Each structure stands twice: as structure tokens, then as C-alpha cells.
Amino acid sequence: MSDSKKKAQVDLSKDVQKDQSQILQKEMIRGNFDKLARADQNPDDKVVYTFVPGNLNELVHCFDVVGNYPEVNALQSAMQKKTGAYVMEAERSGQDEDVCTYVKADLGMMRRGNIGPSGQKVAEPDLLLLSYTGCFTFMKWFELLRHEYKCETTMLHVPYQGDGEITKHMRDYVVKQLKEETIPALERVSGVKFDIDRLRENLRESAKAEEDLVKVLETAKLRPSPIDSYFGAIYYVGPMFSAFRGTPEATAYYKTLWAEVEDRVKRGLGPVTPEGEMGEERYRLVVEGPPNYTSMRDFWKMFYDEGAVVVASTYTKVGGNYEFGFRHDPDNPLETLADYCFNCYTNYNLPQRTDMLEHYMDEYQADGLLINSIKSCNSFSAGQLLMMREIEKRTGKPAAFVETDLVDPRYFSASNVKNRLESYFQMIDQKRQAA
Amino acid sequence: MSTETIIERCEALHEDLYFTAAREWKDAAPGRHVIGHLPIYVPRELIHAAGMLPLGIYGGGDNMEVIQGDAYYQSYICRIPRSTMELALSGRLDFVEGMLFPSICDVIRNLSGVWKLTQPDVYVRYVDLPQNYKSEVGGSFYVEEMREVLAGLEGISGRKVTNDDLLNSIRVYNYNRDLVRKLYQSRVEKPWNIPVTEVYLLMRAGMVLPVEEHNEMLESYLVAASETERPQRDNTRVILNGLFCEQPPLGLIKSIELSGCYVVDDDFILINRWLRENVDDSGDALTNLSEAFLEYSVRTSATYEPERELKGQHLLESIKNSGAEGVIFSAPSFCDPALLEQPMLVDILDDHNIPNIQFKYAENTGQMQPIREQAGSFADSIKLWS
Numbered sequence A: 001m002s003d004s005k006k007k008a009q010v011d012l013s014k015d016v017q018k019d020q021s022q023i024l025q026k027e028m029i030r031g032n033f034d035k036l037a038r039a040d041q042n043p044d045d046k047v048v049y050t051f052v053p054g055n056l057n058e059l060v061h062c063f064d065v066v067g068n069y070p071e072v073n074a075l076q077s078a079m080q081k082k083t084g085a086y087v088m089e090a091e092r093s094g095q096d097e098d099v100c101t102y103v104k105a106d107l108g109m110m111r112r113g114n115i116g117p118s119g120q121k122v123a124e125p126d127l128l129l130l131s132y133t134g135c136f137t138f139m140k141w142f143e144l145l146r147h148e149y150k151c152e153t154t155m156l157h158v159p160y161q162g163d164g165e166i167t168k169h170m171r172d173y174v175v176k177q178l179k180e181e182t183i184p185a186l187e188r189v190s191g192v193k194f195d196i197d198r199l200r201e202n203l204r205e206s207a208k209a210e211e212d213l214v215k216v217l218e219t220a221k222l223r224p225s226p227i228d229s230y231f232g233a234i235y236y237v238g239p240m241f242s243a244f245r246g247t248p249e250a251t252a253y254y255k256t257l258w259a260e261v262e263d264r265v266k267r268g269l270g271p272v273t274p275e276g277e278m279g280e281e282r283y284r285l286v287v288e289g290p291p292n293y294t295s296m297r298d299f300w301k302m303f304y305d306e307g308a309v310v311v312a313s314t315y316t317k318v319g320g321n322y323e324f325g326f327r328h329d330p331d332n333p334l335e336t337l338a339d340y341c342f343n344c345y346t347n348y349n350l351p352q353r354t355d356m357l358e359h360y361m362d363e364y365q366a367d368g369l370l371i372n373s374i375k376s377c378n379s380f381s382a383g384q385l386l387m388m389r390e391i392e393k394r395t396g397k398p399a400a401f402v403e404t405d406l407v408d409p410r411y412f413s414a415s416n417v418k419n420r421l422e423s424y425f426q427m428i429d430q431k432r433q434a435a
Numbered sequence B: 001m002s003t004e005t006i007i008e009r010c011e012a013l014h015e016d017l018y019f020t021a022a023r024e025w026k027d028a029a030p031g032r033h034v035i036g037h038l039p040i041y042v043p044r045e046l047i048h049a050a051g052m053l054p055l056g057i058y059g060g061g062d063n064m065e066v067i068q069g070d071a072y073y074q075s076y077i078c079r080i081p082r083s084t085m086e087l088a089l090s091g092r093l094d095f096v097e098g099m100l101f102p103s104i105c106d107v108i109r110n111l112s113g114v115w116k117l118t119q120p121d122v123y124v125r126y127v128d129l130p131q132n133y134k135s136e137v138g139g140s141f142y143v144e145e146m147r148e149v150l151a152g153l154e155g156i157s158g159r160k161v162t163n164d165d166l167l168n169s170i171r172v173y174n175y176n177r178d179l180v181r182k183l184y185q186s187r188v189e190k191p192w193n194i195p196v197t198e199v200y201l202l203m204r205a206g207m208v209l210p211v212e213e214h215n216e217m218l219e220s221y222l223v224a225a226s227e228t229e230r231p232q233r234d235n236t237r238v239i240l241n242g243l244f245c246e247q248p249p250l251g252l253i254k255s256i257e258l259s260g261c262y263v264v265d266d267d268f269i270l271i272n273r274w275l276r277e278n279v280d281d282s283g284d285a286l287t288n289l290s291e292a293f294l295e296y297s298v299r300t301s302a303t304y305e306p307e308r309e310l311k312g313q314h315l316l317e318s319i320k321n322s323g324a325e326g327v328i329f330s331a332p333s334f335c336d337p338a339l340l341e342q343p344m345l346v347d348i349l350d351d352h353n354i355p356n357i358q359f360k361y362a363e364n365t366g367q368m369q370p371i372r373e374q375a376g377s378f379a380d381s382i383k384l385w386s
Helices: A003-008 A020-041 A057-063 A070-079 A083-092 A101-111 A137-149 A168-190 A196-221 A248-267 A296-304 A333-342 A350-363 A384-395 A414-434 B003-015 B020-027 B044-049 B080-089 B106-118 B135-157 B163-189 B196-208 B211-226 B250-258 B285-296 B313-322 B336-351 B369-385
Strands: A047-050 A066-068 A127-132 A152-157 A283-288 A308-313 A368-374 A399-404 B034-037 B053-056 B096-102 B123-127 B236-241 B261-265 B326-332 B356-361
Touching: A020 A066, A020 A248, A047 A057, A057 A066, A057 A168, A057 A196, A070 A083, A070 A101, A083 A101, A101 A137, A127 A137, A127 A168, A137 A152, A137 B336, A152 A168, A168 A333, A168 B135, A196 A248, A196 A308, A196 A333, A283 A350, A283 A384, A296 A308, A296 A414, A308 A350, A350 A384, A350 B106, A368 A384, A368 A414, A384 A399, A384 B106, A399 A414, B003 B196, B003 B211, B020 B034, B020 B053, B034 B044, B044 B053, B044 B135, B044 B163, B044 B285, B053 B196, B080 B106, B096 B106, B096 B135, B106 B123, B123 B135, B135 B285, B163 B196, B163 B211, B163 B261, B163 B285, B196 B211, B196 B250, B196 B261, B236 B313, B236 B369, B250 B261, B250 B326, B250 B369, B261 B313, B261 B369, B313 B336, B326 B336, B326 B369, B336 B356, B356 B369
Parallel strands: A047 A066, A047 A127, A127 A152, A283 A308, A283 A368, A368 A399, B034 B053, B034 B096, B096 B123, B236 B261, B236 B326, B326 B356
Antiparallel strands: none
16 A cells, blocks of 8 residues: 555544634634624624625625625635535525536525524524626526525625736725715614724725735745645635624634744755655645535645645635735725735736746646636636647646536545545656656 | 528528628628627617617537637636637637627626727627616616717728617517517417427527518518428427526437427526617617616516515416426536526525426536436426426
8 A cells, every 4th residue: 555545544633733824814704603693682782794795895894794704604605515405405595516616505594494504593684795806697596595585785896807907997986986875875774874994994904914915925935935825825815705804803803814924944845745844845736726525634635745845826816816916905995805806816817827828837836736716606617628729838737637516416426536646746757857 | 481491591601600691791781790799698779770680609519629728727717718719719700890799697798808908909898788777777778888889980991870870770679579578478389399409599590680681581480380280299398597698519419309398498598688679769769779678678587586586486477387397507617607696596496396406507517318318307307296
């Protein structure tokens, strides 16, 4: 039996090692679920549902409302192996098998009492803040929730970067919507008047946290990389992409995280995996596409068992991209919210996305590109095969393609994915030898 | 001219995947340009005003084998992008100098990027239609979007498009809208006289012909149809919903009719009926097009419905206006807009006790018997029990 197969028999149910930052994040998430559960009992606590890409957290926090992120609920439920049943529940109630499983996991959870991943009831929405950024499905998702909850909904249409640029009229359009639609809706629902100075303060906090996040992600340029920029970074972006960006808690979290990663850099360590230190770094990969959450640890293990570390990923930019210089700007509060939305990864056109991957391949000295194509997500997936060929052509490095799903366990075939990955690592070895 | 002669011409246009009519139009005079567009809606007046031919690209249908296009798309993505790629990669679109990709869904949106990467010599534009319907918000944005599209077209032709050019094009398309509305109304009144396949083929012809020629064709058909009396059958009046992007094979449409249904409304080739009222043909043309879009756009799965209470009302209105007895939801496999919308519409119909069924298709669906049986049973059940 090979070493890798022996490692595969490690009991994955044992407790993972946790850093201080992870404990902090867990407390933050738990705290938000507590608020959502309390809001279920107290009608004065207002709840706003919104999406990760294009989330207007700094603005939402100006109104003392509790934020809820259905995508986050779905992915956390998937990690707890609950979404298979949720998806089937939604399909039994009329949702088609072909459509996004995030939506179906959310609808299934709702139909089963809206018990969130923390085991507590998630309060119903007072407002659905539909930030239509980079994903068509968002629009129908919140129409479906509105159909069920009969609550107020406000839409923010964020134009797509079809020509790979942000024009004045695109920005003006978003700012006008913020002024005329989003802010009045939040004021109406919360009963709190909008205070632009409060927004500026939240934006200042965001910028501090963003600075630390970028420092963390850029350490992956080092050899060995002290972090895994996909499996690990999914946790790192958690507070930034959800209910916490713009809060002092998030700033503290990223300060702690940076201190931990900086320490790893000083000690020349590689990434921490659920089973401890990764060991020798053998392959440096760039990954495009979301992960599979239903078998996340099995999936990750297929990488670290082989000494493969992800040095850059696009999924960790889906809720905002800060590495090319954008920071929330308190001096231009509404314009900066618009620019943030434009710069969420799936709002980039395909040439931009391809250029970004090429940049990662070069800057992070990657051995290859891996695309995890998600059955549910056309926003990510449509066009990925071309992107793969483009990167191979431009960099001369090998690329590979695996197919799974975000939260539907029916679309994760461990043996197929593992076989592909093993072949891919062999391909990288052969390329190296040939070079 | 008889309806048969007109429909024969439409059928030939529908089957011609080399777009000979559009090529001939282009070759007929120097300096002519053809601009392709995907479903669901683009303001064709802009293309027309620039002296160009808008060419509706609705996939490859069931008569084209997709070989190269499949290499671009995973199995869980609908068929229209792969067959559209096949059209391009096989040289069938080599005379098209620009492509417009409207905001219908993420697949078509991303296809604009695929086009940018694979067809670098073609002008490619993603047309972001506003989902905010306020004049000073979505309207202003849309005017600027149209201005940018016009600038792109002017770059191809080297000719400035004037306001008068645009107003003239609005008039031509207003007449087209008049004729299309008349055709649909005639079908509501006598569906036995205007079969759904003929309406469909007439609508498809409008995607490849100059609008002036399409107008003549519609005029002739309306006259010919009014002079013909076909036998009336005891069919059930139904509405087809969900067919706005990837097109069903003609055989599927025929099968529904042969199964005992009169189709009295549908949503295929919606671009011909996107604006429910005509566009003002005086004043500032771009503002007029924008206002018409905000005020008169049809409601469809690809758009956002700001008012919860209005969700699905367009379908209820259509049922009332057309005297439909049931709705057939027929959506392409993997079509996010249609399939995500469908459960909401089904709920609304169920609340109003309106019979409905659902099935899926692909543009190359070959087995019609199950669809015919399903539609036939649906029609019979309405006749027997509703």
C-alpha cells in the first residue's frame, strides 16, 4: 500500500487543530447566529438577508439590523452533511434538478423549519437586500424567498464588467440605486435614519481589515507557502465576505490572523491542514472555481497528502477583490461601495478572469492550474474550459479539470476526483522532468 | 401570395444555418455590415439606424451536429452556447462583424467573454439591460449603454448615426410591432387558421431578414390568412411558457399542436414583442427607446419583478386575454431563468385553478412521442374535467 493510501485511511472525524484566529471566527459566527435566533423571538430586531458577492455590510451595519447570508448557511450546512436532504426537499417541492443547489439548500432548510447550521432557528427576513452582483441566479433566488416570506425586497443591480472596465455611468447607476432604493428601504425597515459618518467609520474599519487580508494572501508567493490559498483561505475570507466586514471584530480577527501567518513565515513553515502541518511542498497550484463543501476535508486531503498547496484561488475573491489595490474608501462612501461590487470576481468578464489566472500563475510561481467546475454555478462554470486552454497556451503549464458541486453530495465522486488529481500531479512531474 | 408559399420561404430560412439571406443582403451593396445578437432583447433600432442588418442568433437547432462547440461547455450547461460556438467555429458566422449579448443569464453573459477571447476581430458587446425601471435611475443608465453600443457600431461603419436615423428606425420597427401584434391577435381569434408552427416560423424569419422585408412578409401572410378558412377542431387553448432563449425543435412545436392544443400565446422570439407599445418617434430617440423599455417591456423570467404582487400577473393577463384554458411550461434543460421562475408561476396558476404541465427539452430533442402524449393527455384532461 502506498504512503498516500495509508494516509487516506486516517480518521477524518478527529478534531482539527485550531489557531486563535479560527476560534475567534467561530465565536463571531456563533454570535451572529445567536442574534438571528434572538431576532426570531423579538420583532423589534430587524433581519436583512443578502448575498456574499456585492454585500453592503458597511451600509447594512448603519441601521442596527442583523445580517443573514443564505449562501453561508448553505455552505456551513453542507459541511455538516445536511444539504443533501435540503436539496431533495426543495426538489420535492418543485425545484428542478438542473438549477443551483445553493438555492435549493436554502429553500430546503426553510421548509424544514429554517434551522441554521448552528442548530438555532434563523429569523425570517424583514428585508431581502438583493445585491445582483455577478450571478443571475441571485435575482430569482430572492424572488423565490419573497414568494415564500411575502416580505419587502430591494434590488441593487450592479452592471457586469462586460468590457473589462468600470465606466462613469455604471458607477452613477449603482450610486443612484443606493440613494434612491437601498438606503430608503433600510431606513424604512429598521426605523433608523441613515448616518453617512457612521458609514465612513465602518468603511475605515473595512480598509484596515482588507490590508491585513491582502498581506496574508500574498504570503503564498513565498516558498514554502505558509498558507493554503483555497482550502485555508476559504476560512480566512469568512468574516470579510459575511456579516463582519466593517466591524472592529473583523479588524481584530485579521490582525490576529496576520500575526499567526507572519509567525509561520518567520519560521519557514508551510500551511496548517486539518491534520496538522502539511509537510513538504511538492506542487504549487492555482485553483479556479468554488470548492465542494459536502466533502471538504476529503477533498482537501487529496491535495495535502500529495504535498499540493494552493497558492492562489479565484473563489476567495468572489466576495470582493482587494489584491489589485482596491480598498473601501471612507472619503467616497457610496462610490466605494459601487466599486467594491464591480470588483467581485464573478462580475469580471472572461478575459479579465483569464488575465487574473495568468497573473497568479506567474506571480505565485505555480506549477499548474486546476479548475474545480461546479455543476450548480453557471456564473463561474460557463467558459471555464476555454479559460483552461488559454492558461495552458499562455503559460505552458499543465491544467486540469475536475467537476463537483458546492452543496449537493450527489455530485462529489471521491474516487473520480482523486484519480484525476493523481494523474494531474504525475503530469506536472513529467513536465518538470521534460524541462 | 398564399400562406403556404410564405411559410415555405420561412422554413427555408429557418433551416439555413449558413444564413444565406443575410449574406446576400450584405453582398448586395458595398459597406454593408451584419451584427448578430443573442436572445432575448436588444434594441435593434440602433443596428438598423447604423445601416446594418441585425441577425438573431438562436443556436443551431436540431439539424446541426455539434462537434467543436461541445469542447467549450460542460455537460450540465444548456445547448445554445455550444451550438452557437459551433456556428462560429464552423465558419457559418464569418460574415458577422459584431455580436451583441444581452443580459439574459450567466451562460449568455459569459459567452460574450468566450467570443472576445476566440473572435478577436469581431466587435463584441455585452448589453446590460437595466433591472431598475425608474427613468432617472435605470433609464439614464440604459441611455448611456445604448450610446456605447452606437459608438461601437459607428466604429464598424465609419458613419455617425443621427437622431433622425434613429427615429426613422423606430418608425420601421413600430410598424413591425404593429404587424406582429396583429398576427398574435388574429391567432387568438382564430387559432385554427394560424397554426403555431406558422407563427413561429414567421417570427424566426424576422431574425434573419431586413425588417422592411419582414414587414412585407407579415402583411402578405395576414392577408392570405384572412382569406383562408381552415377546419376548426375541438382543441384546447393553451399558452406555451419558457421557450424564450434556446429554441425547441420545430417538431416539438408541431407535436404540441398535433396533440390537440391550440397555442394562443407563447414566449418564443420575444424580441419581436418585447415592447408591448410602440416607441415615441419624435424627440430624442435614445430617451424614447429607454422610456419604452422601462414602461412597455414584457415580463419574463430573465427580468426582475420589483412588485411582489405583480409576479406572474402577466401570465394571468395573457390567459384572460387569449382565452387560454391551460399553460404548458416547456423549458430548455439547464435554463436557469425559466426553471427558477417556473415554481413561482406554477404556484400562482395553482392558486387560480389553472391547469398546467411542465416538461423540458433541448434544441436537438429527437423523441417527440412522449411530449405529444403528455400534451395530448393534458389537452384531453382539460376538455374532460375542467
